[in-house]
Amino acid sequence: MRTLASAILGLLAVLLTAAAFCGAWLNTNVVTESGFVALGAPLAEDEAFQRELASSLATEAAASADVPEPLADLVTPVITSAVENVQALPDYPEAWSESLRRSHALTFSAENGGEPSGNLTLDVAPLVGLVTETVGSELNVDVPAPEQVPVQIGGAGHPDLLRNVERAGEAWPVLALAAAAAAILALLTARRRSTTFALMGLGAALAGAVLWFGAERIPEQVSAQQFSSPVASAFANAFAGQAAASLSAWTVALMLAGAAVFVVGLLLRGLSAARR
Template structure:
C-alpha cells in the first residue's frame, strides 16, 4: 500500500510540475511588467524594427498646429525626425516606458480596463513616449508649439492574440499554487516510500521527460506563432522577435529542469549503490 501511495504521489507531482513551471515562467517573464520589459527591451536595438517603429510614431504627430504655408517645409523635418529618433539620448528610456505603458494596456485586469467603445481589441503598443520624444525634438527644431498626445496606439497583433493574452493572465498566477501542490506530492512520496532512492530516481526521470516535453512544446508554439502572418510588417517584426526572445528565455528553464533531472538520477544511483539493502540473516 505504501508503494502504491508513493507511486501515485510521484505521478501527481510530475503532472502538477508540468503545468506549474510554464505558468511561473509566463507570470515572471510576460505577465509581470518588469519581466516583460526585460524580455522585450532588446527589440528596441534592432535597426530595422527601430526604423519602422520610429516612422510609425512620427507619423502620428498631429500637424494641425502647423500653418499651411509651412506644411511643405515641415514635411522633410518630420521625415528626418523619423530617421534620427533612435539616435536621440532619450530614446532608450522612451522605449522602456513604451513597453511599460503597452504592458499595462495589454495586461490590465478586466475590472480596471476602460470600458470605452474604442478600447483596443487587439494587441497594441502605446508609443506615446516615443511620440513625445519626437514632438519635443520637432518643436525644438522648428520652434512651433506642438503638443504630444497622452496615448498613441500602434496595432501589433490580432484579436485572437489578445484573447491568448487574457487566458495567459488568468493561467499564470496559478503556477505557484501548482508548484506547492507538486512539492507536497513529492514529500508524500518520500515519506510513503519503502525505498526512497526509487522516488528520487522516478522524480529525476520525470524531470528529464518534462524537459523534453517542454522543449518540444516550446518549439511547436514558436513555429505556430511565427508561421502566421498578419500582413502588418511592424506587427510581424515585433511578434517574431518577441516570440524568439521568449523561446530562448524558456529554454534556459528547460535546461535547468534537464540538469536537475540528471542530478537526481545520478543521486538515486549513488544512494542505491551505497545502500545495497539488508543482508541475509546469519544462522
C-alpha cells in the same frame, strides 16, 4: 498497490512541476511589469522592428504636428530626419522602456478585476513624443505630444489567451505546493524511495526537454499568425524571439535540476543496496 500509487503520485508531481514551471516563467517575464519590460528591452536594438516602427512614428508625428497642407513639403523632411535619428537620442532607451510599461498597463489592466482588458497593445506615445520634441525644436514651434498611440498587436482569440496567461502566472505557487505534496506522498508510499526519487528527477529532466523543444518553436508559431499591421507583426516576431530565448534558458535549468535529482536518487539506491 503501493507501487502503483507511488507511480501515479510521482507522475502527478512531475506534471505539476512542469505546470508550475511554466506559470513561474509567465509570471516573471510576462505578467509582471518589470519582467515584461526586461524581456522587451532588447527590441530597442532590433533592426527589423525598428524599421517598421519608424514608419509608424513618422505617421503619428506628422498627425501631432498638424501641419497645413502648403507647409507639408517643408515639414515632412524634418519629421523624416527626426525619426531616422530618434534611436541615437540619449533618451531613447528610457522612452522605449516607458512604452513597454504603458503597453503592459494597457494589456494587463486592473480595470476588470485584475484581468487583461483586451488584446496585446503597444503604446508608442513616449517615442512619438521624442520625435515631436525634436521636430518642434527644429521648427522652433510647440508640437504637442499625443497622450496615447496604441498599436494593436493581438487578433481574434488573443484576449482569452491573455486571460489564461495571467491566470497561469498567478497560479504557479499553488501548483508548486501541489507538486511538492505529490512528490512527498509518492516517496512515502514507495517501496523503494531512492528509485522513486530518481525517477521523478528523470521525469523533471524529460519535462524540461519537452518544454525546451516547445520554446524553440515559439517564433515559428508566432510568425504563422496574421497581424493587423507591419509594425504589429515585427513586434510580435521580435518579442517571440526574446521569449523563446528566455524560456529556453529556464528549461536548461530545469533539465539540470532534474538530472541532479536523478543522480542523487541513483547514488542513494546504490548506498542502500551496499548496506544489504
